[in-house]
Amino acid sequence: MFEKDEWTQKEFYKYKNELEKEGAKVVLVDTILKPLGNMKTITYNPYEMANMPENTVFVFYCDTGKTTKERLPFYRKNFLNTDVFLYGEEEDIGVLIINHPKSINMKTYDYIIVGAGIAGCSTAYFLSKYTDSILLIDRNSDLAQGASGAAGAFLSPLLGKPNKFKDLVTKALNFSTDFYLNNIPKEITNCGVVRIPKNKEDAQKFETYKPYMDFPYEKMEDGYYFKIGSQVNSYNICSYLADKVEKLFDYEVLATEQNSDFRIINGELKAKNLILTTGADISLIKEKYFNIRAVWGQK
Numbered sequence: 001m002f003e004k005d006e007w008t009q010k011e012f013y014k015y016k017n018e019l020e021k022e023g024a025k026v027v028l029v030d031t032i033l034k035p036l037g038n039m040k041t042i043t044y045n046p047y048e049m050a051n052m053p054e055n056t057v058f059v060f061y062c063d064t065g066k067t068t069k070e071r072l073p074f075y076r077k078n079f080l081n082t083d084v085f086l087y088g089e090e091e092d093i094g095v096l097i098i099n100h101p102k103s104i105n106m107k108t109y110d111y112i113i114v115g116a117g118i119a120g121c122s123t124a125y126f127l128s129k130y131t132d133s134i135l136l137i138d139r140n141s142d143l144a145q146g147a148s149g150a151a152g153a154f155l156s157p158l159l160g161k162p163n164k165f166k167d168l169v170t171k172a173l174n175f176s177t178d179f180y181l182n183n184i185p186k187e188i189t190n191c192g193v194v195r196i197p198k199n200k201e202d203a204q205k206f207e208t209y210k211p212y213m214d215f216p217y218e219k220m221e222d223g224y225y226f227k228i229g230s231q232v233n234s235y236n237i238c239s240y241l242a243d244k245v246e247k248l249f250d251y252e253v254l255a256t257e258q259n260s261d262f263r264i265i266n267g268e269l270k271a272k273n274l275i276l277t278t279g280a281d282i283s284l285i286k287e288k289y290f291n292i293r294a295v296w297g298q299k
């Protein structure tokens, strides 16, 4: 019965009966969808499941085909001695995982990064020089689907009077322009940018910024041309940065908890270090000593 990669629901019920005749307990684990027929479900909870009898067979019933298929490698990796099947009949497609409770493998990562926009992908890239134990998570189905996918993706100087944030942006602009030109030149168009004051007030402000310009510029008809400016392909850049990193998509992080040495994510993933690069969504950041607010993100 486990030789097939795909089961119909009919087969599922048949094999369930056979397994039960052999003394196994079959448990349907509700992940997203409504339960099948009259079958009772339990909510996915690795701790609780690990304490169930050894002859238990878990059946995971998930989302529709494509998403589910993409999750299969993740389930396979995270459950030892596991047979993973798709079963389906028209829209009733799901994942079936046969697994014995004692074999649940809560893999520990050195780093889990939540958010696969430019911040998460860059962090993953530079951390991957030190460890290959990184998991990059996003609730979307691909990289750069939040603000990083919406952006015009212009690299341009921050104008203004000196302050620490402006210094940081100036350093970041120099660094990222060099990085992209040296590593992925086909994804950056270093054509310069023109900054055009939007009204009279803005034009006056611009005059006051002139003594503090960090980059050379030329006056043009209605604006100012900065040669340093570029535009990038943000999706391709994120793909390059996250290329070698393990990824988990369509996965929403709802809760994180900390025990003495680890962070546990949604009760099922474990990391020595957790990095939140969730952009404008700051709901996971619980910092009571100072306020964090989203500066710019997907609206």
Ligand SMILES: Cc1cc2nc3c(=O)[nH]c(=O)nc-3n(C[C@H](O)[C@H](O)[C@H](O)COP(=O)(O)OP(=O)(O)OC[C@H]3O[C@@H](n4cnc5c(N)ncnc54)[C@H](O)[C@@H]3O)c2cc1C
Binding pocket: 114, 115, 116, 117, 118, 119, 120, 137, 138, 139, 140, 144, 145, 146, 147, 148, 149, 150, 151, 152, 153, 154, 155, 156, 251, 252, 253, 254, 277, 278, 279, 280, 281, 284, 296, 297, 298, 299
């Ligand atoms: C319309 C627009 C135009 C812009 N133009 C420019 C520009 O030209 N130049 C420029 O420099 N900047 C621009 N920006 C700003 C820039 O896009 C953002 O500052 C940058 O993309 C933020 O990147 P990020 O990785 O922090 O966030 P995001 O790209 O938003 O990534 C955060 C990711 O976290 C995921 N996430 C959040 N919570 C969870 C959770 N609980 N579980 C799982 N996943 C989660 C989200 O799905 C998302 O994919 C623009 C922004 C917008 C909206």
